[in-house]
Amino acid sequence: PPSTVHPPSTVHPASTLITGIGELTTNDPGLGILRDAAVVLEADRIAWVGESAVAPAADAAVDVGGRAVLPGWVDSHTHLVFVGDRTAEFEARMAGEPYQAGGIATTVARTRAASDADLEANLTAHLDEAVRQGTTCLETKTGYGLTVEDETRSARLAARHADEVTYLGAHLVPPGADAESYVDLVCGDMLDAVAPYAAWVDVFCEAGAFDEAQSERIVAAAATRGLGVRVHGNQLGNGPGVRLAVRHDAASVDHCTHLTDEDVDALASSSTVATLLPACDLSTRQPLAPARRLWDAGAAVALASNANPGSSYTTSMAFCVATAVLQMGLTVREAVWAATAGGARALRRDTGDGAVGTVRAGARADLHVLDAPSATHLAYRPGVPLTWAVWRCGHRAA
Ligand code: NIG
Numbered sequence: 116p117p118s119t120v121h122p123p124s125t126v127h128p129a130s131t132l133i134t135g136i137g138e139l140t141t142n143d144p145g146l147g148i149l150r151d152a153a154v155v156l157e158a159d160r161i162a163w164v165g166e167s168a169v170a171p172a173a174d175a176a177v178d179v180g181g182r183a184v185l186p187g188w189v190d191s192h193t194h195l196v197f198v199g200d201r202t203a204e205f206e207a208r209m210a211g212e213p214y215q216a217g218g219i220a221t222t223v224a225r226t227r228a229a230s231d232a233d234l235e236a237n238l239t240a241h242l243d244e245a246v247r248q249g250t251t252c253l254e255t256k257t258g259y260g261l262t263v264e265d266e267t268r269s270a271r272l273a274a275r276h277a278d279e280v281t282y283l284g285a286h287l288v289p290p291g292a293d294a295e296s297y298v299d300l301v302c303g304d305m306l307d308a309v310a311p312y313a314a315w316v317d318v319f320c321e322a323g324a325f326d327e328a329q330s331e332r333i334v335a336a337a338a339t340r341g342l343g344v345r346v347h348g349n350q351l352g353n354g355p356g357v358r359l360a361v362r363h364d365a366a367s368v369d370h371c372t373h374l375t376d377e378d379v380d381a382l383a384s385s386s387t388v389a390t391l392l393p394a395c396d397l398s399t400r401q402p403l404a405p406a407r408r409l410w411d412a413g414a415a416v417a418l419a420s421n422a423n424p425g426s427s428y429t430t431s432m433a434f435c436v437a438t439a440v441l442q443m444g445l446t447v448r449e450a451v452w453a454a455t456a457g458g459a460r461a462l463r464r465d466t467g468d469g470a471v472g473t474v475r476a477g478a479r480a481d482l483h484v485l486d487a488p489s490a491t492h493l494a495y496r497p498g499v500p501l502t503w504a505v506w507r508c509g510h511r512a513a
Contacts, residue, residue: 129174130157133482133506134167137181138489140448142456143475154184156480159509160468164475182503183489185451187251187481188432189458189472192369192390194423195241195255195277196269198233199225201424205398214351214399216323218425219259219287226259226269235272241422242276245430248500251481251507252471254419254462256317258283263305270312278471279462281315281345282306285325285333298329302336310340315366319347320356327355334363343463349373351401361385367417367461372396372404379405382414388461390417391453393438395427406453407444417457418450433493433501440494447491480509 132155139152146164153170155163163171204218226234238255245253255277257269266284273280284301288294306316316337320330324347334344344363348356350370357378360368368382369390382389391404409416418435421427432454439450459465459472470478485492486503493501505513 130155130162132170132173132176133179133184134170134176135178135180135182136167136184138183139164139474140183140185140451140455140490141475142186142452142473146475152184154474154482156482156506156509159480161474161476161478161480177504179484179504181488183485183487183492184474185249185483185485185490186455186472186474186478187483187505187507188249188454189252189456189462189464190245190250190420190422190430190432191254191279191367191417191458191461192392192419192421193245193253193255193430194258194283194421195238196234196257196273197222197226197259197424198229198237199424200428204425205428208398208400214401214426216287216319216321216351220290222259222424223261223287223289227262227265231268231272234268235275238272239276241430245420245422245432246505246507247502247513248431248433249483249502249505249513250430250432251483251505251512252278252458252462252464252479254279254281254315256281256283257309257313258286258317261286261289263300263308266305267308267312270309274312279315280313281317282309282313282337282342283317283319284309285318285330287319287324294329298325298332301333306337306340310337310342314343315345316342317345317347320359321347321350321354322352327359330355330359334359334365338363345369349378350395357381360387366463369419369421370395370404371409372401374405374409379408379412379414382409383412388415388417388457390419390458390461391439391443392419392421392427393435393443394429394431395421397438398428399426403438403443406439410445410449415457415460416449416453417461418454419458419461434498437494437497441497447494451490451493480506482506
């Protein structure tokens with residue numbers, strides 16, 4: 116599907132040579148991890164990558180003093196078009212209440228009542244917060260509107276700021292609505308109104324939200340409109356989400372907290388990425404998703420924040436990476452790949468001109484400089500803010 120958003124601005128600085136890179140993670144099989152490296156940015160693209168000693172000249176130079184450089188984080192799953200927090204719900208959960216999808220309705224009521232300006236300001240505040248921590252490509256979803264008008268407004272605002280926009284009218288059957296009539300709306304007038312702003316459709320295929328048959332109708336209808344498919348699946352228990360995603364060649368099935376062996380095998384032999392959301396698993400007191408099992412089976416794994424006010428109120432990809440290493444059995448290299456190249460694959464932005472999640476000539480000029488000599492420090496020094504500089508689409512963003 117086409118990208119829905121444009122870089123933050125079309126005015127770009129002259130070429131910049133970034134030199135003195137102690138460790139450069141490229142995610143490019145031909146380049147690997149480089150030492151004493153340099154990168155040249157030109158407009159919104161990476162123009163050159165290699166050893167410092169043979170770097171070409173550029174209009175400006177920045178010496179990063181031996182620090183580690185990675186591709187910017189690719190956060191492929193967020194829900195940032197909302198207002199209001201749910202602190203009381205979180206406190207109740209930490210006191211033993213289970214997470215219930217019904218909490219979404221609280222945010223729906225607040226979001227519907229908000230002005231465009233307040234909704235947009237909250238979205239950009241969270242997006243800025245993410246960028247300051249090294250996120251350079253971000254997907255966000257509708258799903259707190261659940262009327263034609265409110266879903267369209269959410270998608271329109273998201274398309275102004277996010278790199279990728281996903282239509283999640285199928286987040287919850289609105290309180291008081293008839294489920295089948297609501298699915299008709301999601302597949303009909305709502306889809307017609309939102310499709311111009313979105314590249315993707317998503318459905319929360321879970322007990323208490325949408326069942327397999329309803330989810331099937333929704334993704335099939337959206338696919339005929341050219342939207343790529345993503346699925347929320349297997350979050351709160353075993354269920355049909357992974358099956359549905361693989362059957363529809365979804366780019367990603369997200370959560371994957373509760374998986375059967377059949378689910379793991381199906382993912383391993385598909386092109387659907389398993390996107391894991393460790394901050395959500397922790398915040399909802401679910402087990403952590405089986406990252407090691409998926410990786411060893413050969414499935415493509417992504418890590419994302421799932422930033423939203425209910426189940427995962429964080430924009431920190433570094434927290435997700437540290438958790439994946441310390442608690443989920445991934446190595447640092449695997450976790451960093453999953454939070455960069457894995458996210459890019461989950462958005463089908465990992466190849467071609469302007470690819471994200473990689474540092475190579477022709478990729479988008481998205482870099483994350485750590486105040487550390489190696490990426491290992493992301494897990495070795497958990498909780499320490501390590502972002503030293505960020506370039507997003509060639510602009511110095513932090
Ligand atoms: O991905 N699972 C459904 N949607 C979100 C939760 C949204 C909310 O609780 O507000 C999620 O976890």
